[in-house]
Amino acid sequence: MKLRVESFTKSFGAQRVLQDVKLEFDDVHSLVLIGPSGGGKSTLLRIIAGLERPDSGNLFLNDKKVIYQERELLFHRRSVGTVFQAYNLFPHLSALQNISLPLEKVHGHSRVEAKRTAKEILDRFQLLEHAGKSPAQLSGGQRQRVAIARAISIRPKLLLFDEPTSALDPEMTAEVLDVIAELRQEGRDFVLVTHQMGFARSVADQVALLSGGRIVECGQPQQILENPNSAVTKQFLSRILKY
Ligand SMILES: Nc1ncnc2c1ncn2[C@@H]1O[C@H](COP(=O)(O)OP(=O)(O)OP(=O)(O)O)[C@@H](O)[C@H]1O
Ligand SMILES: [Mg+2]
16 A cells, blocks of 8 residues: 655644654555554544544545545545454444444445355354354453454455554454454555554554654664664653563
């Protein structure tokens, strides 16, 4: 994917959350955003997803400009698969319905087709036996896999994941990370926020560190994670690798 962010700024009230954020990649398949809490990672990802508008700046995906107006955003949002922090499943629907209903109601699949697709995807993630359970009856890892299954059910070219393993224990984390690594092998494009540096290293083509609303450093994972230039990156890494 070709991705270009031209000078995004974003404020919430008086707080400037993104400041002149620029990114440019001619061919990136897996961009990982890292950085300290409150740095603006989720905000940037939500703007890329079309869930939030920048105050200024532009986004181009494969040379196509994303138009931040309601009607255009509707289409944009439908074209990307998103998994955001914690669980955004519909609590009153079963795992199966969480996948099949959006396919039917939002993406225009027939009921039969939507159900078949949902079953296939649940099967792939070893969740078929849990298809009838509501989110509250699933474990954290299962819930997160259902959320990922739903995101990929629309066969998006671009997937946006915000800390897909937060709130999971190490075993479930490994499970979810395996699924993501597999999707990457399939050639899907990702922008992903993670606090797991090992995972970032293994899955990223490019890593960008966002702190205080700015891109502090951006480059190949080995360079950023093993040989950072910036003092901010060094400090961030030494803190998070300490524990
Ligand atoms: N809807 C909002 N209204 C007001 N302030 C917001 C809103 N969303 C985010 N912020 C503020 O913007 C800043 C950046 O938040 P953001 O969620 O992008 O950070 P983050 O890098 O994802 O942090 P974390 O690693 O903790 O998830 C924070 O100071 C946050 O309080
Ligand atoms: Mg966040």
